[in-house]
Amino acid sequence: MGRSPCCEKAHTNKGAWTKEEDQRLIDYIRTHGEGCWRSLPKSAGLLRCGKSCRLRWINYLRPDLKRGNFSEEEDELIIKLHSLLGNKWSLIAGRLPGRTDNEIKNYWNTHIKRKLMSRGIDPQTHRSLNEKPTSAVVPVAPATTTTVTAAAVTVTPPAKPTQLDFKSALAPAQSMAEINRLLQSNTMKANNSILDFKFQTVVKAESVEENNCSTSGMTTDEEPPLPRPVSADAGGERREELNLELTIGLATPSSRSLTTTRPSSASSGNSAESKLQFHPYLQFSGTAATPTTTAAEAVCLCWQLGGGARGNCHCQCSSGGRQQQQIRYQYC
């Protein structure tokens, strides 16, 4: 028993939109605003599926869309964001005002992939094509060690400055599926100019089954979960956690505080408007939750996005208290 289709396929148009259809959609949204896509076609007198209307509006008709070629700056930003976020096109689009996820996705597949290949860079991994694939296993503490510090996830300056390899460096105990799920669940927040997600590295006594359960949520097209550290299983009871909170937000001097509740779709629904406020500017905020972690042990991530050395990207770092440190990095 599957889900009911999103629309009555038999009575809907498909294929390219006509000018008349476009105009109807524009007129309707101007009058009534976005939202309720399912009922929109009927209300607007369109013989289209609601999904199709939404897509047409978001990708083509929105007034804030920037048409035309991508600039070199946009190219580089997309590459950097892709190295950070992977194929999270909507998140990437959120950092490029006037660009849509579909547009960026297409541009990536048709231009940037080729561009990276010509540079000898694997577009998926952002590693050198000549580079041997390295193991994603991150050294973990031995079973008797109960302290997990930020040093365990220290990111050393990479060979290529644009690379930010969360897979191997930042999330050693967590599958990409989990990370992606977290990313996905914060999409709405991203649409409100603030993206907030956490990488939580957990070393604890867990059965394999428990591990498997904890990685649910995404399906098999995800990469297989990274090997989990099992070092703590001998001891059993003690568990240590390290939270790394990564924030990509509107980095203004008065950055608004992050909320932990997901905005309702109603409040975030006018994403076109909110996306206008995006600025291609990244801000990282790290939270090291372990008492043993000092600010000095935390890692500045921004060099990886910047010019190769921390000093080259004009990042600003500051740290808060020892127990709940806030280490802010700004990439500009």
Add this chain to the structure above:
DNA sequence: AACAATTCCAACCGCTCTTGT
């Protein structure tokens, strides 16, 4: 000029996630 091959992108599809009941 005619045809084939390639490129590009708008649109579609299937899936997951969130929300409401």
Add this chain to the structure above:
DNA sequence: CACAAGAGCGGTTGGAATTGT
């Protein structure tokens, strides 16, 4: 808690446009 509806996302595809022969 279970279920359904709606929204949104990423991958894929069809066909128009462009380029090459």
